[in-house]
Each structure stands twice: as structure tokens, then as C-alpha cells.
Amino acid sequence: MLEDAFQSYLPVFQVIGNSIVIHDKWAKPSSGSSGSLMSDVFGEYWFITLLISALLTWGIGLAPPLITRFGILHHPMTKPGALVFVVVFWLFNVFLFTALGSTSRTHGALLLVAWASFAILRKGSRTYDEERKQKAEEEAKRNREREEHKRERERMERERAQWQQQAHKAREDARKAQEEADSQAEEARRRAGEQRRDRTGHDPQVRKDEHYYASVLGLTGRITRDDVRKKYRDLAVKYHPDRVNHLGDRLKETAEREMKAINEAFEYFKKKYGV
Structure with a gap:
């Protein structure tokens, strides 16, 4: 499969492979076939061609997740986000390699790149998820404490308002009771005075x-x-x-x-x- 993936770049890098000339003073001239399958398929410098093809294949495939994970986000992506990212760039690579002349058999190799991209994007996710979960729990705890403090303040304010209302009512009741007592005492004194004067005015014994x-x-x-x-x-x-x-x-x-x-x-x- 890897060999087929490398072969997909053959139309693009054929010129590169043919233009590279390395003189080997120990090489012996030979005629006819070299006897090597790789030489027959990829040319005399097949190893360099495959190396460049592999570097470009994995470079094109892994550059976006590497840049995104370590250059932009600086933290792992969530699993749904990483899946979306991998699928989008997998489709992009399929279209790109198809345009470069690869066959449908080589597209399976891109799954390895997709799997590696997902692993890169999710690198350190366990620790990161635990930290996020811990922070979320701490934030929820702080929110609960704030809500409890808020409810406690509201309860104290209601109790203080009720106490003030009751104290005001008690003062009003005491004032009215005092006024009523004063009125009754004044009425009693008036009646006692009238009775005293009546007895004094009519009783010859007084x-x-x-x-x-x-x-x-x-x-x-x-x-x-x-x-x-x-x-x-x-x-x-x-x-x-x-x-x-x-x-x-x-x-x-x-x-x-x-x-x-x-x-x-x-x-x-x-x-x-x-x-």
C-alpha cells in the first residue's frame, strides 16, 4: 500500500528523479536490466525518489494538524472537532492526490495520514480533559457558593425588613395603647370629678x-x-x-x-x- 502511495507521486516527481545525477566511481557499467524491481519501476535513483515522495506525502498530510495543534491552539482539540478536522483534510488530500494522478488504490494510504493527524490533534487530551473537567467543577462550585451567598443575603434582608416592620408595628401599637390608656384615664378623672362635684353640691354632709x-x-x-x-x-x-x-x-x-x-x-x- 505504501508503495502504491509513493507511486502516486511518480507523474509529479519523474522529472526530479530523472534530473538527479549521482556519479559513483565504484559503480560498474552494465548493460540491459539492472536486475532490481525498484530500479525498473522508479528508475535508477528510486530510493531518493521514494524518500522525497514520502517526505512530501507525509509533510502535506501532517503539516495542517501539526501547525493547528502546536502552532495555533497550543492545546488538544475536542474529539468532535478533531474528527471534523481530519475528515475535511482527508477529503482535501484525496482530491489533491487524485489531481496529481494517483489511483483509487493509493487513497487507502491516506487513512494512515488521517489516523496520525487525529492522534496529533488529540495528543495530551486526557490530561487536558481532566484539567478542563476539574476547572468546570471548580467553577460550578464557585457558582453554587455565589448562589448560596446571594440567597443568604436575600434571606437576611427579608428578615431585617420583617423585623423593622414588626418593630414599627409594635411602636405604633404601643403608641395607640398609650393614647387609649391616657384617654381612658382622662375620662375616668373627668367622671370622678363630676361625681365628686355632684356629691359635694347635693350632699349636706360633705x-x-x-x-x-x-x-x-x-x-x-x-x-x-x-x-x-x-x-x-x-x-x-x-x-x-x-x-x-x-x-x-x-x-x-x-x-x-x-x-x-x-x-x-x-x-x-x-x-x-x-x-
């Missing part, structure tokens, strides 16, 4: 003294005439009929009772201190 009238006017500590006059004026303005006419009947009645007690307290201090 003792009405200076302490009682001072509490009606809101006086504490040492009582002076100026304090009595000032408190009386303020309360008189507060419970003046013009200021309570727009209120309901119940509040108007309460205001009238308050004003009656205020006038009574003022008369008491007026008599006692000469206000």
Missing part, C-alpha cells in the same frame, strides 16, 4: 372648707388674692355660656354645674380674704 374651694379653683399651696382672681377669671372664660352653647345638652349641664361651683368658691374667698 364639708365645704377652704381646701375644697381651693381644689375647685385649682389652687395649691399658699393662697393669695391675686391667685384667686386670676384663677376665677380663667375659669369664667372657659365655662362662659358663649363658649359652651354649641356643645351638647349633657356638656352644657356639666359646664353650668362647674360654673356654679366656681362662683361659690370665689364668693367664699371673697368673704374670707376680701378679694
Whole structure:
């Protein structure tokens, strides 16, 4: 088969073989056939012709994979890529050698070139594939870690937002509860005052003294005439009929009772201190 492959270059390199002349001083002249089959087929310098043919055959066939593997990529090709590469250049070589005059029998020799090309393109593929697999696993691990960190940050942000929302709601609830408690306490004090004043105004057993009238006017500590006059004026303005006419009947009645007690307290201090 190899001999047939070399023979495919015979039409191309016949001129090269015939033009090479090597003088051998030890060679003896002979007549007729040399007795060598290779000399009869390829000429007198058949070895040089076959050597050049072999170099060009394998050079043309292996130059593309060698340049691609070691000069361009610097790493092994993947198996599908190497197969495509080998098939394309095998077809190229078949067309090239056919154009040079080779026969279909010589095309089988190109399979050796294709096999060698595939081996060249895949040289070091095991180590390279393992490195790529390891890098891919490491990258996938880093991606998983990034995703986990991202989910953890999102979870912490959601929890912080929920905590802030709950804290805000708790503050609002506490504020509303305090306002409600203050309102209830104020209402309780108002009702207690009304009940106290009602009992004081109608119960003859209740003792009405200076302490009682001072509490009606809101006086504490040492009582002076100026304090009595000032408190009386303020309360008189507060419970003046013009200021309570727009209120309901119940509040108007309460205001009238308050004003009656205020006038009574003022008369008491007026008599006692000469206000």
C-alpha cells in the first residue's frame, strides 16, 4: 500500500528523479536490466525518489494538524472537532492526490495520514480533559457558593425588613395603647370629678372648707388674692355660656354645674380674704 502511495507521486516527481545525477566511481557499467524491481519501476535513483515522495506525502498530510495543534491552539482539540478536522483534510488530500494522478488504490494510504493527524490533534487530551473537567467543577462550585451567598443575603434582608416592620408595628401599637390608656384615664378623672362635684353640691354632709374651694379653683399651696382672681377669671372664660352653647345638652349641664361651683368658691374667698 505504501508503495502504491509513493507511486502516486511518480507523474509529479519523474522529472526530479530523472534530473538527479549521482556519479559513483565504484559503480560498474552494465548493460540491459539492472536486475532490481525498484530500479525498473522508479528508475535508477528510486530510493531518493521514494524518500522525497514520502517526505512530501507525509509533510502535506501532517503539516495542517501539526501547525493547528502546536502552532495555533497550543492545546488538544475536542474529539468532535478533531474528527471534523481530519475528515475535511482527508477529503482535501484525496482530491489533491487524485489531481496529481494517483489511483483509487493509493487513497487507502491516506487513512494512515488521517489516523496520525487525529492522534496529533488529540495528543495530551486526557490530561487536558481532566484539567478542563476539574476547572468546570471548580467553577460550578464557585457558582453554587455565589448562589448560596446571594440567597443568604436575600434571606437576611427579608428578615431585617420583617423585623423593622414588626418593630414599627409594635411602636405604633404601643403608641395607640398609650393614647387609649391616657384617654381612658382622662375620662375616668373627668367622671370622678363630676361625681365628686355632684356629691359635694347635693350632699349636706360633705364639708365645704377652704381646701375644697381651693381644689375647685385649682389652687395649691399658699393662697393669695391675686391667685384667686386670676384663677376665677380663667375659669369664667372657659365655662362662659358663649363658649359652651354649641356643645351638647349633657356638656352644657356639666359646664353650668362647674360654673356654679366656681362662683361659690370665689364668693367664699371673697368673704374670707376680701378679694
